[in-house]
C-alpha cells in the first residue's frame with residue numbers, strides 16, 4: 001500500500017469534523033499535491049529527454065496505452081497525463097526547431113506488416129505479429145516501425 005492510500009484509510013477512520021480528522025485531511029491534501037508534482041516532474045523530464053535525443057518524434061494520435069507502456073508510466077496513467085505529456089513534448093521540440101508528428105489514429109499501425117506491407121486482423125490478445133512473408137515481430141515494435149515510416153512519409157509531404 002502506498003503512503004497516500006494509507007493516509008486516506010487513516011482519514012476514513014477518524015471522526016468527521018474532529019481536530020484529528022482535520023489534521024489528517026490536511027496531511028492527505030499535501031500528499032496528493034506531492035504525488036501530482038512528482039508526476040508532472042517526471043513528464044517534464046521524459047519529454048525533455050526525447051526532445052533532446054531525437055530530431056523529430058512521431059506519436060499515434062490518442063494512442064495512450066501504447067505510449068504510456070513505452071515510457072513506463074505504469075497502469076495508472078490518466079488521459080490527462082498524456083495530454084500534458086504531448087503538450088510539454090510539443091513545445092520542447094519546437095524550442096529546438098524540431099517537430100512532433102501525429103499519425104492519424106485510423107492509420108493501421110498494428111495491422112500492417114512493417115516488412116512487406118501486408119495487412120491482417122490483430123486482436124488485442126495477439127502480442128506477436130507473424131506474417132506470411134516470414135517476419136515475426138513483437139506487436140508494439142512492429143506498430144512503432146509503421147508509425148515511424150508513416151511520419152517520415154508525412155514529413156516529406158510538407
Ligand SMILES: [Zn+2]
Nearest residue numbers: 113116131133
Ligand atoms: Zn510481411
